[in-house]
Each structure stands twice: as C-alpha cells, then as structure tokens.
Amino acid sequence: MTRITVALGARSYPVDIENGLLDRAGAVLAPLARANRLFLVTDVNVAAAQLDRFRAGCAGIEIEAVILPAGESSKSWAQLEALTDRMLDWGVERGDHVVALGGGVIGDLVGFASAIVKRGCNFVQVPTTLLAQVDSSVGGKTAINARAGKNLIGAFHQPAHVLIDPDVLDTLGSRETRAGYAEVVKYGLIDDPDFFDWCEDNAGALLAGDGAARRHAIARSVEAKARIVGEDERETRDRRALLNLGHTFGHALEAETGFSERLLHGEAVAAGMALAFRYSAARGLCAPDDAERVSRHLAAVGLPTSAAEAHVTAAGATLVAHMAHDKKMAGGRLPFLLARGIGQTFVAKDVELEDVAAFLDSERG
Structure with missing residues (x-):
C-alpha cells in the first residue's frame, strides 16, 4: 500500500492507495465506526457497480446507504437539504464519519453536508473515478453549485481519511x-x-x-x-x-x-x-x-x-x-x-x- 499524508498539523490525514482496498475497507474503517455503524452516501451508478463489494469489505459493520441520482445536478440545494435531513434522522453525531463512495459530485456534496451538520462532523472519501482519485477527494474543498455558477456555495472541510482503490476504475467508462x-x-x-x-x-x-x-x-x-x-x-x-x-x-x-x-x-x-x-x-x-x-x-x-x-x-x-x-x-x-x-x-x-x-x-x- 502507498500512503501519502496531507500535512495539516493536527488535521493531517492519510491517503491510502492500494489495489483491492475496497475489499478490506472494513479493516480501515472499523475504528471510525461508532457502534459498528456507518452512514454512507453514493449514487445510483456507483451503487450498482461497487456498493455490494464495499459492504462485503465492511463485513460486521452496519452500513446505512443513501443512494442519490448520478450527475452534476445532485450538487444542489435540494439534494443538500434532503441529505442533511437523512443524516440528522439517522442520528449522525459530530464524532461520526460519513462515507462518500463515489466521484467528485458525491465527494463535494457529502463533504459540504458534513461541514454543516451539527457545525461539522467527520467524513471519509472513497473516490471511484479517476478524477476524484487524483484531485477532488484530496484537499478539503466541498461545495454545491448555484444558479450563478459552479461550486459557489461551500466550505473548506478536510476528510479524515481517503481510501483509493485503483481497481474500481475497471468499471469506469x-x-x-x-x-x-x-x-x-x-x-x-x-x-x-x-x-x-x-x-x-x-x-x-x-x-x-x-x-x-x-x-x-x-x-x-x-x-x-x-x-x-x-x-x-x-x-x-x-x-x-x-x-x-x-x-x-x-x-x-x-x-x-x-x-x-x-x-x-x-x-x-x-x-x-x-x-x-x-x-x-x-x-x-x-x-x-x-x-x-x-x-x-x-x-x-x-x-x-x-x-x-x-x-x-x-x-x-x-x-x-x-x-x-x-x-x-x-x-x-x-x-x-x-x-x-x-x-x-x-x-x-x-x-x-x-x-x-x-x-x-x-x-x-
């Protein structure tokens, strides 16, 4: 496994890169799962291709999965409101780690929701596109789009961990x-x-x-x-x-x-x-x-x-x-x-x- 650290003092975090990492994601995420439960957000395309594999890799951890429409349209006020309501209904606490399983849209939306729910909870990036793996999953820029332009409503909110499995790119178009x-x-x-x-x-x-x-x-x-x-x-x-x-x-x-x-x-x-x-x-x-x-x-x-x-x-x-x-x-x-x-x-x-x-x-x- 290759581990790269984003050095930000007390808020530093690791980026792990390894083939097959999704199959053993539970070993990494178990210490972050309160009461062996994780709240996960993905989209319909990633759910079809990777969600069952992720669940199997997290055997023993209860996964509450929210599946959103795919595409840039999900970076919207409407989806942000719906997602934050689901997080609050589930009982997300500040110490919890919400998992973003998907590309840049999911990462941006989940990161922003995590930045504002209860004034900030933790999240983990599990990027499933090449673009998200090399760029958007790292660095803590989170946002939704506005009528006036792209990524105009957002916050800096660093993830706690980034898990990159190059094998997931096999299903990418x-x-x-x-x-x-x-x-x-x-x-x-x-x-x-x-x-x-x-x-x-x-x-x-x-x-x-x-x-x-x-x-x-x-x-x-x-x-x-x-x-x-x-x-x-x-x-x-x-x-x-x-x-x-x-x-x-x-x-x-x-x-x-x-x-x-x-x-x-x-x-x-x-x-x-x-x-x-x-x-x-x-x-x-x-x-x-x-x-x-x-x-x-x-x-x-x-x-x-x-x-x-x-x-x-x-x-x-x-x-x-x-x-x-x-x-x-x-x-x-x-x-x-x-x-x-x-x-x-x-x-x-x-x-x-x-x-x-x-x-x-x-x-x-």
Missing part, C-alpha cells in the same frame, strides 16, 4: 476515464514538466487500464496535490490557486452547457487548459510551440481543446459573463492561471476580461 485524465495532466503543466513528459509517453497505457501506469499517475498526482494543499490550505496565497489551471475557462464552458452531461468537468478542464496556454501564447508569455504541444497531447487522448470541441459556440462576452461570477473574483478583478511554458504556470492578476472575450471571439473566428 472510457469517457469518464479520459475526463479524469485531464486532471492528471494538469499536475505536469503546473510545475512538473518531467511528469508531463511521462504523460505523453504513458497516456495510452494508463487509459487502456495498465495497472502500473494507473498507480503511478494516481500516486504522483496525489503527492503533488498534498504538497500544494499543505503549503496553502485555504488558497490565501497564490500557491493553491495553481490547482485551478484550466478551471476559469472550463467553468465558463460548463456554465454555458448547463452543468450537464453534455460536457463533463474533466473535459471542460482539458479545453480550459488548452485555452489558457493559447491565451498565454497570444499574450507573448508562452512559446506557441508549448501551447500547441499541450493541445496536441490532449487531442491525442480524445479530449476537447477548444470551446467549439466542447460544443460551446457562445460569444466571448457571454463566456466572460459566466467568469464574472467566479469565486476567485477580488476587487472586481479575476486572477487567471496562465503559463510561461510547460511546468511554468503562474497567477496573473492583470488580465482584463474584455481582452479574454476578444481572445475567445478570435478562437471562434
């Missing part, structure tokens, strides 16, 4: 796997050009289910995120903001598609990263060859690299209007994650939204 891979590539583009080289050489094997490639990508990604979160947990400095590479453009694309299955989060991030690099090149910050290399690699694995490929035809002004609701907006100005090259991402605070709109319109042209 190819589209969801590719979407998760976008978040893997992100770590190379932020500050690890050697890892981006590795991604170029090994993406095919990883996406085809090669166990060694999959484990390496997950561990390398978690190590990178744990390091950054440990340095800047609440994004009060520019360090953790680097994890948002591709997200400002990507969230605008998601908003334009209604946060629906038309565009998965990882697909939006892929297009957003390609746009960020091309915008950086247009501003003279980044070599055009680097921007082209990023787009070429993402396209090679079947991910969108433009608004058009993400099925978005809106004008630049429309997309920028979505960006204006970004939670990172400060003093009327929105920081952008741009790049001076592969592995050289930085926070730019001098970007004019009108310039971004003009760039997006040039992309349409």
Whole structure:
C-alpha cells in the first residue's frame, strides 16, 4: 500500500492507495465506526457497480446507504437539504464519519453536508473515478453549485481519511476515464514538466487500464496535490490557486452547457487548459510551440481543446459573463492561471476580461 499524508498539523490525514482496498475497507474503517455503524452516501451508478463489494469489505459493520441520482445536478440545494435531513434522522453525531463512495459530485456534496451538520462532523472519501482519485477527494474543498455558477456555495472541510482503490476504475467508462485524465495532466503543466513528459509517453497505457501506469499517475498526482494543499490550505496565497489551471475557462464552458452531461468537468478542464496556454501564447508569455504541444497531447487522448470541441459556440462576452461570477473574483478583478511554458504556470492578476472575450471571439473566428 502507498500512503501519502496531507500535512495539516493536527488535521493531517492519510491517503491510502492500494489495489483491492475496497475489499478490506472494513479493516480501515472499523475504528471510525461508532457502534459498528456507518452512514454512507453514493449514487445510483456507483451503487450498482461497487456498493455490494464495499459492504462485503465492511463485513460486521452496519452500513446505512443513501443512494442519490448520478450527475452534476445532485450538487444542489435540494439534494443538500434532503441529505442533511437523512443524516440528522439517522442520528449522525459530530464524532461520526460519513462515507462518500463515489466521484467528485458525491465527494463535494457529502463533504459540504458534513461541514454543516451539527457545525461539522467527520467524513471519509472513497473516490471511484479517476478524477476524484487524483484531485477532488484530496484537499478539503466541498461545495454545491448555484444558479450563478459552479461550486459557489461551500466550505473548506478536510476528510479524515481517503481510501483509493485503483481497481474500481475497471468499471469506469472510457469517457469518464479520459475526463479524469485531464486532471492528471494538469499536475505536469503546473510545475512538473518531467511528469508531463511521462504523460505523453504513458497516456495510452494508463487509459487502456495498465495497472502500473494507473498507480503511478494516481500516486504522483496525489503527492503533488498534498504538497500544494499543505503549503496553502485555504488558497490565501497564490500557491493553491495553481490547482485551478484550466478551471476559469472550463467553468465558463460548463456554465454555458448547463452543468450537464453534455460536457463533463474533466473535459471542460482539458479545453480550459488548452485555452489558457493559447491565451498565454497570444499574450507573448508562452512559446506557441508549448501551447500547441499541450493541445496536441490532449487531442491525442480524445479530449476537447477548444470551446467549439466542447460544443460551446457562445460569444466571448457571454463566456466572460459566466467568469464574472467566479469565486476567485477580488476587487472586481479575476486572477487567471496562465503559463510561461510547460511546468511554468503562474497567477496573473492583470488580465482584463474584455481582452479574454476578444481572445475567445478570435478562437471562434
């Protein structure tokens, strides 16, 4: 087993990565189960694929499972209210550990519910998608979506433990796997050009289910995120903001598609990263060859690299209007994650939204 620690002082927690971990989850969770009972939340797709296996791995622990609809629509006020009511009806206490078995939607929703029920109870992440395993299950960002945009209602609330079983990815569809891979590539583009080289050489094997490639990508990604979160947990400095590479453009694309299955989060991030690099090149910050290399690699694995490929035809002004609701907006100005090259991402605070709109319109042209 690989164990990576998210170092946050008294709130530090382990991230365990091991094939078959779901089959022995009870050994890890038994000390966290009050009176041998656990409250678990999942969605219909994960329940069909993994819930029986999880129950068998937790033999001897009573599992109260709440099964929600799959998809981004579950990150809503209505589902949050229903879930918190169920938690209170069951008798969740502050010392309990609620289990989030699922992808990023379930992790975000359960984390936020756990942050607010009785002013905060514990939760455990058991991520079942590549995207959740390499990104959203680690770091303590929890949220639901609002009419104005994605993840605008939430809280920082760290899990007590993260259990990652790469074997669960065997049941994941190819589209969801590719979407998760976008978040893997992100770590190379932020500050690890050697890892981006590795991604170029090994993406095919990883996406085809090669166990060694999959484990390496997950561990390398978690190590990178744990390091950054440990340095800047609440994004009060520019360090953790680097994890948002591709997200400002990507969230605008998601908003334009209604946060629906038309565009998965990882697909939006892929297009957003390609746009960020091309915008950086247009501003003279980044070599055009680097921007082209990023787009070429993402396209090679079947991910969108433009608004058009993400099925978005809106004008630049429309997309920028979505960006204006970004939670990172400060003093009327929105920081952008741009790049001076592969592995050289930085926070730019001098970007004019009108310039971004003009760039997006040039992309349409």
